[in-house]
Amino acid sequence: MAWNEPGNNEKDPWKNKGGKNQGPPDLDDLLKDIGNKFGGIFGGGKSGGGSGKSFSSIGIMVVLVVAILAYAFAGxxxxxxxxxxxxxxxxxxxxxxxxxxxxxxxxxxxxxxxxMQTTRNLPSSGFMLTKDENVVRVEMEIQYRVVDSRNYVFSVTNADESLSESLDSALRYVVGHANMDDILTSGREAVRQAVWKELEKIIEPYNLGLIVVDVNFKDARPPNEVKDAFDDAISAQEDEVRFLREAEAYARGIEPRARGRVKRLEQEALAYKSQILLDAEGDVARFNKLLPEYKAAPEVTRQRMYLTSMEKVYSNTSKVMVDVEGGNNMIYLPLDKIMQQQSGGQRVNEQSSTTTINPSSNSNNTAPTLSGRNDRFNNGRD
Incomplete structure (x- = not known):
C-alpha cells in the first residue's frame, strides 16, 4: 500500500520523520539537511549515520585521484x-x-x-708588461663550448668564471715573455698560438668540461702617450716589408729573362762551334782528296784551284774587270747596268759604255782615270 493512500498516514515521510508525527519541514530545515550531507562527503560531521560515512569515503577518493593527476602532470x-x-x-x-x-x-x-651546442665568447683585455719592460694594452677573445655537462656543473663552482680567470693568467704569462715589437707587428700569430696552448694547459687539471674552439687576437696597442712614436715605427716596418716584396717580385721577373738569355747564348755558341768544326772537317776532307792529284800534277792542280776560287768570287758580283794583254789598260764591264737595260727592252749599244782604266796615269796615288768606249773595248779584244 502506498504511503499516500487514505488510511496509511503513518508512512508519510514528512509526518513520521524520526518516529514523530511532525508534519512537513520548513525550508530552513531542508537546506540545513542538504548542507550536512555535502559536508559529510569531505569528512564533515557524523550526522546522517551510515549514509554520511559513504559520502566521506567517496570524497577522499576524489581528492586522492585529483592529487595523483596533478602530481603526474607536474612531473x-x-x-x-x-x-x-x-x-x-x-x-x-x-x-x-x-x-x-x-x-x-x-x-x-x-x-x-x-x-651543449652554442659557441660562447669570452673576452679578456688589460695593460700588461712585456719582456722588454714596455707597457702594452692587449685585447683577446676566445670561443668555447661545453663538451661534458657533468664536469661543467660539478667540477668547479662556476666553470665560466674559472675559464675567464685562466684566460687572464695565460694572456699575461705569454705577453710577459714576449717583446713589444713582436706583439704589435709580426709576432701576433705566435702570441695567439702561445696563449691558446697555455690556456689549455691551465684548465686541463680542473676538468671544466669545456673545449676552446678558437682564440682571436683582437688588438694590441701601446699607451696613448707613446702611440705616435710606435705608429711611426710600425709604418717603417711595413715599408720595409713592402720594399722587400717589391724587390723579390723584380728579381723574380728579371732572373728568368736573364737565364733565358744565357741559355740562348750558350745554344748559339754551341751551334757556332759545331758549324766551325764541321766546316773544318769538310775542308780537311776536301784537301785530303786533292792531295794525291796535287802530287801527281802540281801546276795543273794549282791552276784549276785558282780558277775555281775565282769563279766562286766573281759569281757573287755583277762587275767584271778585264786585263788586256800587251797593254797597261784594264777594262771594266758594268754587267749589272747592262742586264737592267736589256730587261727594260732598250738597246745595249746606246745605253751601256766601257771604261778604260790606265794604271800608269795614276802617278799621284789618286783614283785611276776612266776613258774609252765600246769600240776601244772591241779593238782590245781583237
Whole structure:
C-alpha cells in the first residue's frame, strides 16, 4: 500500500520523520539537511549515520585521484634540442637526459639543463708588461663550448668564471715573455698560438668540461702617450716589408729573362762551334782528296784551284774587270747596268759604255782615270 493512500498516514515521510508525527519541514530545515550531507562527503560531521560515512569515503577518493593527476602532470618537462639535462635525485647526481619530452619525480628530482651546442665568447683585455719592460694594452677573445655537462656543473663552482680567470693568467704569462715589437707587428700569430696552448694547459687539471674552439687576437696597442712614436715605427716596418716584396717580385721577373738569355747564348755558341768544326772537317776532307792529284800534277792542280776560287768570287758580283794583254789598260764591264737595260727592252749599244782604266796615269796615288768606249773595248779584244 502506498504511503499516500487514505488510511496509511503513518508512512508519510514528512509526518513520521524520526518516529514523530511532525508534519512537513520548513525550508530552513531542508537546506540545513542538504548542507550536512555535502559536508559529510569531505569528512564533515557524523550526522546522517551510515549514509554520511559513504559520502566521506567517496570524497577522499576524489581528492586522492585529483592529487595523483596533478602530481603526474607536474612531473613533465622538456629539454631543448641543443641542451642536455642533468638529473639530481635528492641533491645527488643521478644521470643525464637527452632532448625531448621527459618526466621526473616532482619534489624528489631536479633537472639542470646545460647548453651543449652554442659557441660562447669570452673576452679578456688589460695593460700588461712585456719582456722588454714596455707597457702594452692587449685585447683577446676566445670561443668555447661545453663538451661534458657533468664536469661543467660539478667540477668547479662556476666553470665560466674559472675559464675567464685562466684566460687572464695565460694572456699575461705569454705577453710577459714576449717583446713589444713582436706583439704589435709580426709576432701576433705566435702570441695567439702561445696563449691558446697555455690556456689549455691551465684548465686541463680542473676538468671544466669545456673545449676552446678558437682564440682571436683582437688588438694590441701601446699607451696613448707613446702611440705616435710606435705608429711611426710600425709604418717603417711595413715599408720595409713592402720594399722587400717589391724587390723579390723584380728579381723574380728579371732572373728568368736573364737565364733565358744565357741559355740562348750558350745554344748559339754551341751551334757556332759545331758549324766551325764541321766546316773544318769538310775542308780537311776536301784537301785530303786533292792531295794525291796535287802530287801527281802540281801546276795543273794549282791552276784549276785558282780558277775555281775565282769563279766562286766573281759569281757573287755583277762587275767584271778585264786585263788586256800587251797593254797597261784594264777594262771594266758594268754587267749589272747592262742586264737592267736589256730587261727594260732598250738597246745595249746606246745605253751601256766601257771604261778604260790606265794604271800608269795614276802617278799621284789618286783614283785611276776612266776613258774609252765600246769600240776601244772591241779593238782590245781583237
Amino acid at each position: 613533465f618537462f622538456t629539454i631543448k634540442e641543443a641542451e642536455k639535462g642533468i638529473v639530481l635525485r635528492f641533491g645527488q647526481y643521478a644521470g643525464t637526459v637527452e632532448p625531448g619530452l621527459r618526466w621526473k619525480w616532482t619534489f624528489a628530482e631536479r633537472i639542470i639543463p646545460v647548453d
